[in-house]
Every structure is written in structure tokens, then in C-alpha cells.
Amino acid sequence: MTETKLPPIVRGEIQPWTDRDATGGPVLAAFLADLLPASAGRVLVAGPHDAGVLDVVAGRSDDVTVLLRSVSDAEALRGGAFSVVTGALDGLADEKPVPFDVVIAADGLDRLLGPDSPALDWPERADLLRGLAAPDGLVVIGLANDFAITALLDRRPEKERHGDDEWRPLHDDPRRPSSPAQVEALLGGVARRYSLFATAGRVHTLLDSGALSRTRAGLPGSGIALAGLAAVAGGTPLLAPVTDAAEAAARAGMLDAVAPGWLIVLGQGGTTRTAYTPAGTADLEGGGWRFGDRLVPDVESAETVLFRLAAAEDVPGFRAYAARLTGGAYFDAVHDFEKTPGDEVPLAAAWHRFRDRLIGGHRRHPWPPWMAEGDDLVKTWLAMSGIEPTAEILAHGREIAGPAPEPDDLRTVLADAETARRTAEERAGHIFGLERTIGFRDRQLRTREQQLRDMRAELRLLKSGRAVRMVSLVGRVARLRDPKRLAGAVKRRARRFLPGRS
Secondary structure (H helix, E strand, O other): OOEOOOOOEOOOOEOOOOOOOOEEOHHHHHHHHHHOOOOOOEEEEEOOEOHHHHHHHHOOOOEEEEEEOEHHHHHHHOOOOOEEEEOOHHHHHHOOEOOEEEEEEOOOOOOOOOOOOOOOOHHHHHHHHHHOEEEEEEEEEEEEOOOOHHHHOEOOOHHHOOOHHHOOOOOOOOOOOOOHHHHHHHHOOEEEEEEEEEEOOEEEEEEEHHHHHHOOOOOHHHHHHHHHHHHHHOOOOEOOOHHHHHHHHHHOOOOOOOOOEEEEEEOOOOOOOOEEEOOEEEEEEOOEEEEOOEEEEOOOOHHHHHHHHHHOOOHHHHHHHHOOOOOOOEOOOOOOOEOOOOOOHHHHHHHHHHHHHHHHOOOOOOOOHHHHOOOHHHHHHHHHOOOOOOHHHHHHHHHHHOOOOOOOEHHHHHHHHHHHHHHHHHHHHHHHHHHHHHHHHHHHHHHHHHHHHHHHHHHHHHHOOHHHHHHHHHHHHHHHOOHHHHHHHHHHHHHHHOOOOO
């Protein structure tokens, strides 16, 4: 027998307890707005989801049930447009409710069990959830990927990645899917799958798994995924930056396999976009990506090409390519050669970001180390682009680009420390050379000063000798032998002392 009206509490509730960081955000809300039919029928939202998601669901159905295991979370939600049930997934399944037309568990299946629940593995929880949906119902399930790049590069032990306030299983689940192939094998009939990039419950990016699997390093699809990975990695202590690993995965066509998670859609729904990002939606059509009213070619970004030319130390090629970047063109992420109105400040900002990624990532380049500090490289590149690098343009470009990001991974920190050590050794050697040169010159000055003292002493000895006195006497006698000359000298001296005489 099935129940149309569910009790407010079923088995598995937790008190006192709260599930923090409810899944949601504008990106997930936009996706569900496209996916859900205009009239969704009976809807079950299983697990903690934020108000934006619940508002979208409530706008498509008058019969919305929200399942929360936390008593306090459920009480905070009661009194609205939802029917709130407190308890675990297995407790709700025991009530045998009328099948739901739509079941949404974008938060995943890890926060649906309570302390009284049996130790259900992931496939068993998925079967329970799907059992609550009608045979032709629409089911949305979130799944965190244990094989994600961010998980593999996380420098924390696995037991320290989740706190006591998350109430997650402490044991391993050998049947939990960790690859797209395992998801397909366990669930079957997957209509759509999106790579999911979320941090602290807030979905940052959703990207169609098929499009992500086909993209390669440097293409717009890869750029969208890298932006999502950067958002996820922002709060994770890493062993190494995710960029290098993600680019290698993109070259192997495995970016979808190492995504932080997936959003799985079972059943039919509305038409969805290829990508959902904080900046809006994007569609892959023909040979390019449609971002609003702009069509960006599905080709390598200028940043990727410039990195390759810098690594090859091809300065003429780099200069020729930089000359194409004029008129305020953006050339990072997916904005390859897209013109923007205004002056050259946007291009200066792009060069600042390129400099931060080139130097901060310890990439190979042909310029001397002393140019890596300050704005010397940016000035050089702006000149290559035909722009006079004035102080005003540089300052405004730096303001738009923002400050250079601080390294948050162990490898970059160690590389920075090694670079600082080498710089300190080089400067210490330079200081030693200067000190030695100054010491040599100081000794030379002391030697010359002693020589001058010796010469003055010799001169004094000579002046006090008999020969010098004899020469002085002879000179005076010689002057007395010329009376006219002597008289003239006496007159000149007398005029100085006699008044009225000139």
C-alpha cells in the first residue's frame, strides 16, 4: 500500500545535527530550470539543497517533498511551499510513498542515511532512490569522483579530508563508481551526464561529459574545465598545481574521467546547454562555442600557443604572434582574439595574467631572470603588440588582472623556495665579489696614502738639509747683486705701508 500523505518524521532522523554547505548555486539552478518540465508533477528533493534550487522546483510543481535527515534543518524549512520529511532515505522507502515523477539528489547519496540506517553501499542507495521514482520518471543524482585530480593531488591523508561535522562513512565502499564506465554499468540508461565542479556545496561549473571527453588542451572546453578545477582546488591543500595534470588529462582525452564529480540524469527532460558557468551558458555548435551572441572558434587559445613558443625559446615566433594581439584583444581562457571596446588596458591585463601564469608556474621561457621581477616582461610584450607601455596602462592592466595568485600547492612552494635559494646564493656571490673588490681598492688606497706620507717626510728632510739652505742663501745673494731689481722691490713694499702713495 502506498501513502499519498507522508508523515513528517520517518526512521533515521538526526538531532541535534545540521548538514552544512547545502548543494546549489545559480549554476545548478539554471541547469534544473532547463531540465525540469513546465509541469513536473510530484517532485522529491532528497538531501540538503539551497533555497535557489528549491525555488526552481517549486516553480514547476505544486507537490514538492523535501527529505532531510537533520531535524533542525527540516524545522527551518517547514511552513513554506514544501512538504518536509525528516529522516533517512531507507526510512522514506519503508513508507512506500506514491512514486514521484521527478527525483532530485544533486547533493549525492552520502548525506541521505542516518545512524539507524543499515550499511548500504552506493549502488544500494541508488536503487532505493530510483525505486521512489515512477518507471518513466526523471532522476538527477550527484556523485563525487574519488579519482578526481583534486583528490589525487590532495596532500591531506584521506581520513583528514572530512570532519566530524560531515557524518560520512569511515569505511571504504568498493562498489562506489569512480569512472564514467562504472556509472553507466551500475545505473544503466543514463540519458545525460555532466562533469560537476563544486566547492563547499556551491556548483561552479557543469560541462557535458561528451563534450569534455572530446576536447583537448588549450581548446575552449578545456578552458572551461580548468576554470572549474581552479575553483575546486582553491580550498584544497595540494601537492602540485592541478593545471599541469589537467592539461595532460586533456591531451589524453580523459578530463571527464578525472573531474571532481558528475551530475547524472536518468530519464527524459528538457533541452539543456553544453556548459553552465558563473558567467552564463555555452553551447558547442559546429566548429565553435556559442557564448551568448559570440561564437568562439573551437581552436587553441592564444595563451596555449604563446606558452609553447616561450618553451621553445622561439622569440621571433613569439614576437610575430604577439603582434596579432592588438586593439584590446583578450587571449586567455575562451576569449581568443575577441575584440573589446576601449583602449589597450584589457590587453595589458591579459599580458599581466600571462606573466603571472608563466613565472608563477615555473614554465620555461627565453628571457633573463632579472626581467621576471616587476613589469619588465609585460612592457616587452606590450611593445611587441605595438602598444607604448606607459605607467598608466600598466597600472590599470594590473588592477584589472588582480594581484598575482599566491602558490597554494607544495610543489610550487618548493620550487619557489629553490628559486629563492639560488637567487640568494647568486646575490651572496655578487656581494662577496664586491666586498673583495672594495677590499683590494681599500688596500691600494692605504698603500698610496703611505707613499704620500713617505714622500712628504722625504721632502721635509730635503728642505731641512744643508744643500737646500745653501741654495736658498745663494738665491738671496744673487738678488742683492742686482741693485735696480732690489730697489724696485723695496719701493713696492714701501707703498703698501705709506698712506697717500700709489
